[in-house]
Amino acid sequence: MWKIYLIKMEQKTRITLKYAWVFGFILLGIILNYLNVGGSEFVGFTSVGSWLIYVGFMGVFIITLQTIFKKKRQTDERMEFIATKALKITFLFLIIGAFVLMIIDGIKTIIIPYHMFMSYMICVLLVIYFISYKFLIWRN
Numbered sequence: 676m677w678k679i680y681l682i683k684m685e686q687k688t689r690i691t692l693k694y695a696w697v698f699g700f701i702l703l704g705i706i707l708n709y710l711n712v713g714g715s716e717f718v719g720f721t722s723v724g725s726w727l728i729y730v731g732f733m734g735v736f737i738i739t740l741q742t743i744f745k746k747k748r749q750t751d752e753r754m755e756f757i758a759t760k761a762l763k764i765t766f767l768f769l770i771i772g773a774f775v776l777m778i779i780d781g782i783k784t785i786i787i788p789y790h791m792f793m794s795y796m797i798c799v800l801l802v803i804y805f806i807s808y809k810f811l812i813w814r815n
Contacts, residue, residue, distance in 0.1 A: 690742055697734030704728035757815065761808040768803050 704727030712724070779785065785792075 692736045694735070697731045697738065699731075700727050700734065702732030704731060708732070743781055753815070757808060757811045760811055764807040765800055765804040769800060773797075 684762075704724040707724030707727065708722060711722075776785070
């Protein structure tokens with residue numbers, strides 16, 4: 676009985692923290708817009724503050740959908756092992772990729788905006804993790 680109550684409290688605390696985090700983004704975006712900090716164009720938005728407000732509202736939307744359509748998931752040791760192994764493979768690709776990128780940058784300077792570089796890097800890491808996870812599931 677107490678265990679079920681604690682699990683429900685833990686879920687409520689987690690959801691509350693998620694909402695607090697995205698409302699913090701919205702509040703920070705409003706403050707940055709009000710103080711006119713970061714007023715140049717940023718990733719297609721008029722300012723960094725506008726981008727933070729957009730990200731905050733998208734976070735509210737995603738968290739709300741996650742809480743409405745939440746499924747009961749059961750994880751076992753095999754799934755955790757595969758996820759950990761996929762994470763190790765992704766980290767190895769990050770280290771090797773950073774090394775190769777440093778060598779390429781030493782030969783010829785890379786001229787790409789920092790925000791675009793980070794966006795591409797995050798997308799590549801997510802794709803590598805997804806592919807390695809699916810491959811490890813298929814292999815086992």
